[in-house]
Amino acid sequence: MAEKKNDPWAIPDIGPETDEKKTGSGADAFDATQWHEVKTGETLWKIAEQYYGDGNLYPKIFDANRDVLKDPNRINIGQKLRIP
């Protein structure tokens, strides 16, 4: 369980557990969204470098997370960000 929590590739469990989620069938089972949980000392630039190899592409992550981020320079530890 703890391993899953620390796995940067893990998809966070959002919403109630349904039969479709349990069996892996249905449209939800096709969700390919990649999530990243913000850790101490990370910035959007560093996260972009990790996933894209180029920190200058951080606006892509910012744009995909405008619902939770207001300022690209302010991210919080434990925040889950979509990586487009």
Place this chain on the structure above:
Amino acid sequence: MHRHVYGFIVMILAATLIAACGSADKGPAETALKAAEAAVNAAKTEVSKYMPDQASALDGGLAAARDKFNKGDFKGALSDAQGVTAKANELVSAVAAKKAELSKAWQDISTGMPKVVEAIQSRVDILSQAKKLPAGMTAEKFAEAKAGLAEITKQWSEATAASTSGNLTDALAKATAVKKKAAEVLTALNMPVPEALKS
């Protein structure tokens, strides 16, 4: 002499009785055969499409019933023809269930796959703008992923075309190939592989 004549008469009567009994079954057998033919004709197209192995069983059963009828075994023909009719009706129900199952599977995949393709396309577009690729990804690996995306797009349009033409079995077979390829591409791009693509 009299004994011989009586014996002969008894034999004739017995033969006539047997023939009469056989002839009594002829009409019902003929009707049952016609009903069986109609049931098989009604079921055959869909059964051949969704349960091809069962279609030959229907044909075989009907042929056996006809053969018995032609040989004068009307009781046997009647029984076989009734069995074929029952089997054909049973298969019509089974085909309907199979179609519902395939439709549900296609509905899931046709709703889900575009999301997967969109995620891959988005990552490929972003990585194409990167001055450097992320750790663990080579230019060759990225080129393979891009080629894989093109293949997925082509195979997916073939799958949807098969679905549009009503061939769900073919559409799902093609979609399975798309799922496999998409899982490979996602892995190459260091992206998570959704549950539905793992089976």
